[in-house]
Amino acid sequence: MKRNVTKKIIAALALGLMVMPCVQAEEENPEFSLDRVVVTALREESKDLITPAYVHIIENKELKATGATNLIEALKFQEGFSYYSQNPQGHSSGGMSSRIVIRGVEKGTLVLINGVPLNLNGWYQLDSIPLENIEKVEVVSGGGSVLYGSEAFGGVINIITKKTIEDSYSTSFGSNGMQDHHLNMQVGKLSFSGQYNEVGTVKHITGVKVNSSTPSLSYYTNYDGNQRTNLSTTYTFNPNLSLRYNYTEDHIDRSYHLASNDNLLSSGTALLHADDKKHNFSALYQNNALKMNAFYSQRKLYDENKKATGALNGAYTDTVSILGFDTQHSWQEEFGKILVGFNTQREEYEKVINNGTQSSVGPLNRNLYSLYLQATHELDARNTMILGARQQWLRPEDGKNRNEFLPQIQFLKKIKENQSWFVDINKSFRMPTFTELYVTNTMLKANPDLTPETGWSYETGWKFKYTDADLKVALYFMDISNKIAYVKPPTGLSQAQNFEKFKNMGIETRYERRLNEHLSYQIGGSYSDPKQAGSDGVYNSVFNKLQLTSGITYTQERWTTNVYANYLALRANDLKPMMPVTLSVSYKATPTSSIMLTIDNLLDRRDITTNDKVTSASPAYYALPRSFRLTYSSQF
Numbered sequence: 180m181k182r183n184v185t186k187k188i189i190a191a192l193a194l195g196l197m198v199m200p201c202v203q204a205e206e207e208n209p210e211f212s213l214d215r216v217v218v219t220a221l222r223e224e225s226k227d228l229i230t231p232a233y234v235h236i237i238e239n240k241e242l243k244a245t246g247a248t249n250l251i252e253a254l255k256f257q258e259g260f261s262y263y264s265q266n267p268q269g270h271s272s273g274g275m276s277s278r279i280v281i282r283g284v285e286k287g288t289l290v291l292i293n294g295v296p297l298n299l300n301g302w303y304q305l306d307s308i309p310l311e312n313i314e315k316v317e318v319v320s321g322g323g324s325v326l327y328g329s330e331a332f333g334g335v336i337n338i339i340t341k342k343t344i345e346d347s348y349s350t351s352f353g354s355n356g357m358q359d360h361h362l363n364m365q366v367g368k369l370s371f372s373g374q375y376n377e378v379g380t381v382k383h384i385t386g387v388k389v390n391s392s393t394p395s396l397s398y399y400t401n402y403d404g405n406q407r408t409n410l411s412t413t414y415t416f417n418p419n420l421s422l423r424y425n426y427t428e429d430h431i432d433r434s435y436h437l438a439s440n441d442n443l444l445s446s447g448t449a450l451l452h453a454d455d456k457k458h459n460f461s462a463l464y465q466n467n468a469l470k471m472n473a474f475y476s477q478r479k480l481y482d483e484n485k486k487a488t489g490a491l492n493g494a495y496t497d498t499v500s501i502l503g504f505d506t507q508h509s510w511q512e513e514f515g516k517i518l519v520g521f522n523t524q525r526e527e528y529e530k531v532i533n534n535g536t537q538s539s540v541g542p543l544n545r546n547l548y549s550l551y552l553q554a555t556h557e558l559d560a561r562n563t564m565i566l567g568a569r570q571q572w573l574r575p576e577d578g579k580n581r582n583e584f585l586p587q588i589q590f591l592k593k594i595k596e597n598q599s600w601f602v603d604i605n606k607s608f609r610m611p612t613f614t615e616l617y618v619t620n621t622m623l624k625a626n627p628d629l630t631p632e633t634g635w636s637y638e639t640g641w642k643f644k645y646t647d648a649d650l651k652v653a654l655y656f657m658d659i660s661n662k663i664a665y666v667k668p669p670t671g672l673s674q675a676q677n678f679e680k681f682k683n684m685g686i687e688t689r690y691e692r693r694l695n696e697h698l699s700y701q702i703g704g705s706y707s708d709p710k711q712a713g714s715d716g717v718y719n720s721v722f723n724k725l726q727l728t729s730g731i732t733y734t735q736e737r738w739t740t741n742v743y744a745n746y747l748a749l750r751a752n753d754l755k756p757m758m759p760v761t762l763s764v765s766y767k768a769t770p771t772s773s774i775m776l777t778i779d780n781l782l783d784r785r786d787i788t789t790n791d792k793v794t795s796a797s798p799a800y801y802a803l804p805r806s807f808r809l810t811y812s813s814q815f
Contacts, residue, residue, distance in 0.1 A: 215227050215236050217230050217234050217236065217317060218317065218337075218339070219234070219291075219294075219317040219319050219335060219337040220232040220234055220317075220319045221326075221518075221553065221555075221565075222294075222326050222507060222518060222520070222553070223509060223518065227642070227644075228593075228597070228599050228642055228644055229563070229591060229593060229599060230591075230601075231563075231565065231589040231590065231591040231601035231602070231603050231640075232319050232320070232321060232589075232601070232603060232638075232640075233259075233319070233320045233321060233638070233640050233651060233653040233687060234317060234318065234319050234320075235257055235316075235317070235318040235320075235689075236315060236316075236317055237253075237254075237257070237315060237316045237317075237318070238314075238315045239310065239313050239314060239315060239341075242310050242313060242316065243310055244730075244732060244739075244741040244743075244763065245730075245741070245743050245761055245763070246741070246743075246761050246762075246763035246775070246777030246778075246779070246808070247310065247761075248268060248309070248310070248351070248359045248376060248808075249268065249269060249305070249306045249307070249308060249309055249310065249376075250305045250306070250308040250309075250310060250313070250316070250338065251264075251269040251277055251279060251305035251306045251308075252268055252269050252306070253310060254279055254305065254316070254318075254336070255269075255279070255745055255759065256728050256730060256743040256744070256745045256759075256761075257318065257703070257728065258687055258688070258689055258703030258704055258705050258726055258727075258728045259281060259282060259320050259334075259687045259703075259705045259726070260279050260280065260281060260726075261279070261280040261281075261283065261722045261723055261726075261747065261790070262277075262278075262279055262280075262745070263277065263278055263280070263788060263789050263790050264277035264278075264306075264788050264789075264800075265277070265384075265788065265789055265800045266384070266402060266405070266431070267355065267378050267381055267384070267402060267405075267803050268306065268357075268376075268378060268405075269305070269306040270306050270378065270405050270407075270429070270431060271302075271304050271306055271307070271429070271431075271455065272431045272433060272451075272453050276302045276303075276304055276306075277304075277305070277306050278302075278303075279305060279336070280333065280722055281318075281320055281333030281334035282320060282321070282333045282334065282655065282657065282683060282685065282707065282709070283333070283657075283683045283685075283707060283709025283721060283722045284332040284333035284657070284659070284681070284683070284709075285664070285721070285722075286301050286330065286609060286612075286663075287330065287331070287332030287333035287334070287607075287609065288303065288330065288331075288333050288334060288335075288336060289303075289323060289327055289328075289329075289330040289331040289334075289335045289336070290303035290305065290335075290336045290337075290338070291327070291335065291336065291337040291338065292308075292337075292338045292340065292423075292425075292459065292461070293337075293338070293339060293340060293423070293461060293463060293472075294337065294463075294470075294472055294505070295459075295461045295472055295474040295476075295503075295505075296327075296328075296474075296476075296501070296503070296524075297338075297459070297476065298330050299476060299477075299478045299499045299500070299501060300478075300497075300499045300528060300612045300613050300614060301330075301612040301614065301615075302478075304457070304478075305336075307407070307409065307427040307429070307457060308338065309361065309372070309374045309376075309409055309411075311344070311349075311361050311363055311372050311374065312340050312341050312344055312363065312370070312372045312411055312413075313338055313339070313340060313341070314339050314340060314341045314342075315339050316336060316337070316338050316339070317336075317337045317339065318334060318335070318336050318337075319334055319335045319337075320333070320334040320653070320655075320687065321333075321334060321603060321605070321636050321638050321653075321655060322587075322605045322606070322607035322634075322635075322636035322657075323335040323605075323607065324569065324585050324605070324606070324607035324608050325551060325553075325567040325568065325569045325585045325586070325587040325605055325606070325607075326551060326553065326567065326569070328522065328547070328549060328569070328571065329547075329571075329608060329609050329610045329631075330609050330610075331607055332607045332608075332609060332632070332634065332636075332657070332659065340411075340413065340423065341370070342413075342415055342421070343365050343370060343415070344363045344364075344365050344370045344372065345363065345365070345814055346363065346364050346365060346814060346815050347361075347362075347363045347812065347813060347814045347815065348360075348361060348362045348363070348812070348813060348815070349361045349810055349811065349812035349813070350810070350811055351808050351809065351810035351811075352808065352809060353777075353806060353807050353808030353809065354806040354807055354808075355378060355379050355380070355381050355803065355806055356377065356378060356379015356380065356404065357377065357378050357379070357806070357808055358375075358376070358377045359374070359375070359376045359377075359808070359810070360374065360375045360376075361373065361374050368414055368415045368416065369412065369413070369414050370412065370413045370414075370415075371410075371411070371412050372409075372410070372411045372412075373408075373409070373410050373411075374407070374408070374409040374410075375406075375407070375408055375409075376405070376406075376407040376409070377404070377405065377406050377407070378402075378404060378405045379404050380401065380402065380403050380404055381401070381402040381803060382401050382402075383399055383400075383401070383801070384400055384401065384402045384800060384801060385399050385400040385798045385799060385800050385801065386399065386793070386798035386799045386801070387399050387438045387795075387798060388795070388796065388797070388798045389795035389796065391795070391796070395437075395439060396437070396444065396445070396446060397437070397438045397439075398435045398436055398437055398438055398444045399435070399436055399438055399798070400433055400434070400435060400436075401433065401434045401435075401436055402432075402433055403432035403433055403434050404431070404432050405429060405430065405431045405432075406429070406430045407427065407428070407429045407430075408426075408427070408428045409425070409426070409427045409428075410425070410426045410427075411423070411424070411425040411426075412424050412425075419464060419465055419466045420462075420463070420464050421462075421463050422460075422461070422462050422463075423459075423460070423461050423462075423463070424458075424459070424460050425457075425458075425459040425460075426456075426457070426458055426459075427455075427456070427457045428454075428455070428456050428457075429453070429454070429455040429456075430452075430453070430454055430455075431452070431453045431455070432450070432451065432452050433450075433451040433452075434449060434450050434451065435448065435449050435450075435451075442487075443487040444487060445487060446486075447486070447492065448484040448485070448486065448492050448493075449485065449486055449487040450484065450485040450486075450487070450489070451482075451483070451484045451485075452482075452483050452484075452485075453480065453481065453482045453483075454480070454481040455478070455479075455480050455481075456478070456479045456480075457476070457477070457478045457479075458475070458476065458477045459474075459475075459476045460474065460475045460476070461473065461474040461475075462474075468508055468509045468510055469506075469507075469508050470506065470507050470508075471504070471505070471506040472504070472505045472506070473503070473504050474501075474502075474503050474504075474505075475500070475501070475502050475503075476500060476501050477498070477499070477500040477501075478497070478498070478499050478500075479496070479497070479498045480496065480497040480498075481494070481495075481496050482494065482495055482496075482497075483495075491533075493532075493533065493534040493535075493621075494532075494533045494534075495530060495531060495532045495533065495620070496530070496531045497528075497529075497530050498527075498528070498529045498530075499526070499527065499528045499529075499613065500526070500527050500528075501524055501525070501526050501527075502524070502525045502527075503522065503523060503524035503525070504522070504523050504524075505520065505521070505522045505523075506520060506521055506522075507519065507520035507521075507551075508520070514556055515554060515555045515556035515557060516554070516555040517552075517553070517554050517555075518552070518553040518554075518555075519550075519551070519552055519553075520550070520551045520552075521548075521549070521550055521551075522547075522548070522549045522551070523546070523547065523548050523549075524546070524547045525544060525545075525546050525547075526544065526545050526546075526547070526613075527541075527542060527543070527544045528540075528541050528542070528543045528544070528613035528617075529541035529542040529543070530618060532620060534621070540617055540618055540619075541613075541617070543575075543576055543613055543617060544575075544576050545573060545574060545575035545576060546573075546574045546575075547571065547572070547573050547574075547610075548571075548572045548574075549569055549570060549571040549572065550569070550570050551567070551568065551569040551570075552567065552568050552569075553565065553566070553567040554566045554567075560593075561592060561593045561594075562590070562591070562592050562593075563590070563591045563592075563593075564588075564589070564590055565587075565588070565589040565590075565591075566586075566587070566588055566589075567586070567587035567588075567589070567605070568584070568585065568586050568587065569583075569584070569585040570582075570583075570584050570585075571583045571584075571585065571608070573610060573631075577627060579627070579628075581610065581630065581631055583608045583631060583633065585605070585606045585607065585608065586605070586606055587603070587604065587605035587606070588603075588604050588605075589601065589602065589603045589604075589605075590602045597643060597644045597645060598641070598642065598643050598644075599641070599642045600639070600640070600641050600642075601638075601639065601640050601642075602638070602639045603636070603637075603638045603639075603640075604635070604636070604637050604638075605635070605636050606633065606634070606635050606636075607633070607634060607635075607636060608631050608632060608633045608634075609631060609632040609663070610631050611629040611630075611631065611663060611675065614675075615629055615663060615675035616629055616675075619672070621672075622672060622673060623665075623672055623673055623674070623675075624671070624672040624673065624674040625674075626674050626675050626676065629663060629675060629676075629677060630661050630677055631661065632659055632660070632661050632662050632663055632677075633659070633660055633661060634657065634658050634659030634660055634662075634681070635657070635658050635659075636655065636656075636657050637655065637656045637657075638653055638654065638655040638656075639653070639654050639655075640652060640653035640654070641653075647692060647693040647694075648690070648691065648692045648693070649689075649690070649691040649692075650688070650689070650690045650691075651687075651688065651689045651690075652686070652687070652688045653686070653687045653688070654685075654686050655683075655684070655685055655686075655687075656682075656683070656684045657681070657682065657683045657684075658680070658681075658682055659680065659681040659682070660679070660680060661677040661678070661679075662677070662678045662679075662680065662681040662711055662712075663675050663676070663677055663678075664676065664678055664711065666714060676714070678711060678712055678713065678714070679712045679716065680711070680712045680718075681709070681710070681711045681712070682708075682709075682710055682711075682718070683707050683708060683709040683710070684707065684708055685705055685706055685707025685708065685709075686705065686706055686707070687703070687704070687705040688703060688704055688705075689701065689702070689703040690702050690703070696734075697733060697734050697735055698731075698732070698733050698734075699731075699732050700729070700730065700731045700732070701728075701729065701730045702727075702728070702729045702730075703726075703727070703728040703729070704725075704726060704727045704728065705725075705726045706724060706725055706726075707724055708720070708724055709721050709722050709724075719751075720751045721751050721790075722750070722751055722790055723747045723748065723749060723750040723751065724748070724749035724750075725746075725747070725748040725749045726745070726746065726747050726748075727745075727746040728743075728744065728745050728746070729742075729743070729744050730742070730743045730744075737766055737767040737768075738764070738765070738766055738767075739764070739765045739767075740762075740763070740764050740765075741761075741762070741763045741764075742760070742761070742762050742781075743760070743761045744758065744759070744760045744761075745757075745758065745759050745760075746758045750790070751790060752790065752791065752792035752793070753792070754787050754790070754793070755786075755787065757784075757786040757787065757788070757802075758782065758784060758786065759779070759780060759784075759786065759802065760780065760781040760782050761777065761778065761779050761780075761781065762777070762778045762781050763775055763776065763777045763778075764776050771813060771814040771815070772811070772812065772813040772814070773811075773812050773813075774809070774810070774811055774812075775809070775810045775812070776807065776808075776809055776810075777807065777808045777809075777810065778805065778806070778807050779803065779805070779806050779807070779808075780802055780803055780804065780805045780806065781805065782805075783804055783805040784802065785801050785802065785804075786801065786802040787799040787800065787801060787802075788800050788801065788802050
């Protein structure tokens with residue numbers, strides 16, 4: 180009964196969001212305004228209103244208004260996203276990477292930087308990307324494998340960097356030993372950005388893990404600090420050719436402490452340390468209809484654990500890289516526009532394990548090749564049909580070739596000058612990661628017989644744009660076969676296996692409004708039912724069903740106030756609702772300098788920030804208590 184009432188309330192809210200701006204628009208009869216340009220959804224420039232996809236376009240100033248120090252913290256306030264982290268500020272720690280889950284699809288988020296894939300062995304680490312040199316972020320929800328390949332089941336996040344930057348610096352200090360410093364310089368055609376970020380000790384980031392056989396050895400986890408250095412440089416030879424390089428280095432420490440007296444755990448692992456180094460290089464050439472991108476990315480992770488005495492208890496080094504080239508060309512024919520592209524990638528992986536004796540996995544490699552095609556045909560002045568296809572070939576070292584053919588059909592109808600409706604049907608896929616296929620250790624067992632996840636997405640949506648308002652609504656259904664997930668038997672190691680099905684049906688909506696020169700706001704929401712069939716064929720809920728987001732900006736002379744909130748409810752594994760709220764207040768002291776106060780977790784909630792079921796053997800990870808940062812920024 181309670182669930183039915185909840186659904187009725189949600190339906191009423193969704194209906195109200197759809198009706199309110201339409202009625203208001205008819206009363207005020209506003210003049211239609213030009214909407215923003217999207218480049219990700221169709222791999223070429225298109226106005227949002229005539230793009231057949233549910234797209235978020237988040238400008239740099241909107242990202243900074245959240246008060247975040249990195250991208251994953253800024254994106255967590257977007258509807259349709261489930262944000263999960265095991266460390267402060269979304270920092271990754273060894274294999275525990277924070278993540279954005281779009282439309283409930285685990286490992287279904289593909290992240291790009293200027294169209295170059297960032298994902299490495301299933302991880303993308305948005306926490307390592309500072310906001311300073313980002314021009315905008317485009318998020319395309321729904322299957323995107325036809326144009327972008329593996330891992331785009333839930334959606335694609337494309338980070339578009341600035342071509343030139345302003346000479347500036349900022350420095351920030353806050354609670355829990357937080358500090359964040361940036362330096363940005365433009366010297367002719369060369370731009371440079373540097374960041375140093377640090378978080379100090381945070382106690383009790385988890386609940387107590389109970390040792391059932393020896394309760395006196397029950398323990399909790401402390402976060403003992405992170406130091407991050409990020410360097411990014413871009414050289415723009417001319418408007419058509421540019422080179423970009425980014426380097427990130429993280430050092431993270433954690434420790435296990437006895438629940439009885441707070442001392443370090445006296446047996447087994449007590450101290451954990453991770454060194455994480457990432458390189459990203461890309462060369463982009465674009466001239467009218469021709470675009471070429473060569474890229475290389477590498478992540479080298481060293482993860483160790485020690486006893487309280489300092490003796491090494493175990494360590495491993497993961498090295499994964501991707502070398503690739505992508506080219507596309509488009510031209511106009513009598514019946515419409517044609518886009519053809521080719522992509523090739525070589526992925527390499529090696530794991531070296533030291534648990535008293537040294538062993539290794541790999542080095543392993545696999546080559547991916549793909550051809551993709553997109554044909555756009557205007558049926559008439561208001562109706563457009565788009566057909567797409569991708570043929571993907573995977574040639575791994577083990578000789579188990581895996582090929583996929585992916586079709587897509589899209590239809591867009593421009594109902595009025597400020598209103599459109601679209602339909603999108605596409606097939607997506609995800610290749611198994613090296614870890615899922617080949618890694619066996621003290622916790623995992625390899626499964627070289629895994630097959631790719633494949634499935635269909637069906638979506639329809641409406642867009643309404645007015646002079647001072649913007650409304651989007653999308654309905655979708657996803658049906659995925661051979662979904663990969665880890666299974667832990669009563670005894671033995673967890674192993675990645677292909678399950679029969681994953682399904683999700685949902686609605687997303689977003690309304691933005693600028694009331695006057697001082698006040699603007701945005702509200703969004705989603706309701707869905709992501710569920711996955713287990714080995715017994717029974718469907719179980721995963722992630723959250725309900726999400727409500729909001730953001731309010733008020734500006735008065737030199738003062739600007741922003742409040743962002745994200746409410747996640749009806750969560751899987753009987754988890755309580757989560758609601759991070761951030762308040763930021765900035766004052767423009769001079770035309771070239773400003774001061775900002777940011778308060779995270781404004782309501783001081785003890786939210787659980789992971790998605791796993793909480794038990795005495797698997798304790799919860801908690802959000803930071805209410806914390807603050809004070810930032811000074813200046814141009815020079």
